[in-house]
Amino acid sequence: MPTRTEPPEKRHVICMASDFFYPNTGGVEEHIYNLSQCLMKRGHKVVVITHSYGQRGGIRYLTGGLKVYHLPLLVMYAQCALPTMICNIALIRYILIRECIEIVHGHSAFSVLGHEVSIIGKLMGLKTVFTDHSLFGFADTSAVLTNKYLQMCLCECDHCICVSHTGKENTVLRAKVKNHKVSVIPNAVDAYNFIPDPSQRDPNFITIVIVSRLVYRKGVDLMAAIIAEMCPKYPKVRFIIGGDGPKMWLLQEVREKMGLQDSVTLLGSLKHSEVRDVLVKGDIFLNTSLTEAYCMAIVEAAACGLKVVSTKVGGIPEVLPESMIYLTEPNVSSLIEGIENAMEDIREGKILCPYKCNNMVRTMYNWMDVTRRTEIVYNKISRNKNNPLGYQLRSYLTSGVWPFILLISLMYLLLQLAEKIYKRKHIDIARDLQL
Template structure:
C-alpha cells in the first residue's frame, strides 16, 4: 500500500487552478469558507491557486491571504445580492488577461447564483482551459426564479468538464435541472475544521437547557418555523433559553415575537456574527436547532456536532446524509414535529442518553476532513486534465442542446471578442506572474 502511495506521489501533477465566484471574503458564508479552505489545502499539496471575485467596498485589486493565496478583486460593481450584472462580454479583456498572466489550467466556479463563476468558466473554456463547477444549493422547478436560474445554469454548464455536488440529493437535483450527464457529476461534501470547533462543556449553564441557532435569517432557512417553535415552547418550559446568531431580512419577525410575547429573558438575539465568533456561541448550548426548508448540505449542523451539541434539524434536501442517527434528531418542517424533536433531545439530555461531546468531535473529524476533501477534488482535476479539448465547432454545437438559440449568438460574440482582444493585446505581450514562494 505504501509503494502505491509513493507511486501516486511521483505521478501527481501540479495544477494551476482559478477559483471563481462572486462570493468570497470579506463576505462570510458557506461558499466563501469552502473556497478559502479548499484553496489553502490545495496550496499545501503543491498546487497553485488564485481566486477571482468582484470588489468589496474599498477592497479592489490584488490581495494576498494566508499561504500566499492570491485574490483578484475586480473593479466590477455589484448588481444584486452580491452578484455582478450578467453582461457576459464586458469583463472579457480583464478575465482573459488574468487567466493568461497566471497560466491557469483549470477554472473552478462555485455556486449556481454566481454570475462571475459562470462568466470566468465560459471565457476559460473558449481559451481552451478545463472547467469544473461546484453546486452548493438546491433549487425547485416551479417558481419563475427557479425556472430562469435552472435554464441559465443549463446554458452555462453545457461545456463544463465536470461538476461537483455536496450531497447525493444535490447531485440528483443538478442532473435534473441543469440536464448534466450523471457520469460528469461527483459528490464531494463540505468539511469542517474540527480542531477549531472543539467542545467546552464548562461554558454551559447547568440551570437551563440552551438551544443555539446560527443561521442567515432568510425565508429558506425556516425563520417563520423557528419563530413559531419559540412561541410554542418558551411559555411551557421556563428553564429553556434560546441564543440566536445571524442577521437577515427576517430578523424583524424574531424581534416581534420576542417583544410581543415578553420573551426578552429567554431569547437572546446576537445579530451578525463573524465566523471566528461562531464556536464561542455554540459551546454555550446543549442543543442546536436548524429549521431550513431547503438545504443541499448544512455546514452549521456539522460545526455544532463538532462542538458536541445535540442537533435537531428538519429532514430536507441533503441533511439526512450529513450526520449519523446517533448525532441528530430529524423532524418534518412542521411546528409540531420540530417541537417533538426538541423535547426528545431534552429528555435524552436529562437521562444522559447522549454521546460524549469529545467523542462527537472525533467522529466529525474523521468524517469531514479538509485534506480528504482536497484529495478527492484532486482526482477530479487529474481526470479532466487527461480529456482532449473539443474543436470550436463541436463546442458551439453543444450550446444548441440547451434549447436557447440566442445564447449561441452570445457565445459566438464572446469568441469573436476574445479574438479581437488577442489582436489588440497579444498574448506574448502579457507578463507572466511569478509564483510567490514563502
C-alpha cells in the first residue's frame, strides 16, 4: 500500500458524471466530491458533469479548483434528467474532448446522465467505470425496469465498483455483470469533521437521534411506530429527527395526535455541515432502513461516539464492528429491543469512549484509502484495448433489447456527424484560446 506522499502510478484525466451532485445533498454527492478532491491531491485531473440546479448553471469551480459543468438539462423526476440519450451528444462530446478526458466515471444506477455520458464516452474510445451506490429488488415493476436499464448500460463498461460485498452480489445478479469486473470499495467519512462532544448531551434524558431522508425505503413507518410505543413507556427518552421527505407528514401526525411535542423534535432538512452538531446531542443513533448498500449515516454517528441501533439489511452488517452497533430485524419489536439494550449499556456505562470510536472510524474508513484503491481500478482499465463498434453492438445485444442497438447505432452516427461539423482541432484551438 503506497504512502500518502507517493505519486500515483499514472496520472489520469477523469470525468465524474452523475445527476446527483452539490448543491443537492446525499451520500452519492458527498462520495463524488470527496473522491474528486482526493484524486486531485494525488495529482490527477478531475471534472464533474451534472445538470443545472435552479440558478446554478454553466461552469462552476469548487474547493481545490474542481471544475463542475452544470448542463442545461430538463429534470424529469427526483433530480434525474430526461433520458433522451441523443439530444446532448454534441455538448457532452465537446466537454470530453475539451477536457482531454481519458476515463468516464459514472455514479448511481438511477442517474440517467451518468449512464448517458458513459455510453458516449465508450463510443468515443474512452475507458468507463461505474459505481453502484444502492441495492434494488427483483420483483416489482420499477425494479425490473431499472435492472434492465442498468444491464443495457453496463454491457460495455470496463469496470464496476460497489460499496459493499452485498452490493456486489446484487449488482452482478441484476445487471448480469461478470464477477471479475466488479470491485468492492467502501464509502468513507472525514472523521475530523465528526469529532465527538459529550458536553452537548443532556444528562437528564436519553436522546435518540435520527438523520435520514424521510422516504419509504428509510423505514419512516417503523420510526413512527417506535416513537408511538417508546415515548409513553419511557418518559426520559427524547427523539431528535433531522431530514425531510414525502413521509414527514407521518411523523408530524404521530407527534400531534399523541401530544409528543416535548419528546420529539423535527428539525427538517439539514445541510451536511449541520449534521455533526445534531449528532453530538445524542446518546443513540437509530437507523430503520429497509434496504441499504452501505449507509454513511451510521458511520458518521459512530464517529461522533453514538451507540448505533440499525436494521441488518443489505450491506449494513459489513460496516461497523459489534462493539459499536446493535443489529436488529426490520420490524418494530426487534428495533425497540435493540434500543432498550443500548439504553441499558448507557445506564451501566458499557459503552466505548466517544473519542476511541472516532479513532476507530478514522482508521477503518478514510478517503485517501478509498482513492488509492480507486486508482488501482483506473490503472487496470487504462491497459484495456478498446473494442470496435461491431463488438460493442454484439455486447449490447446480450441485453435482449433489440431497439437499444438501433439507439447506440444512431448515437454513433450522430457522433460522426458532430466530428464533421465541429472537428476536434477546432475544440483544441478554442481550449487553447481560453487558456
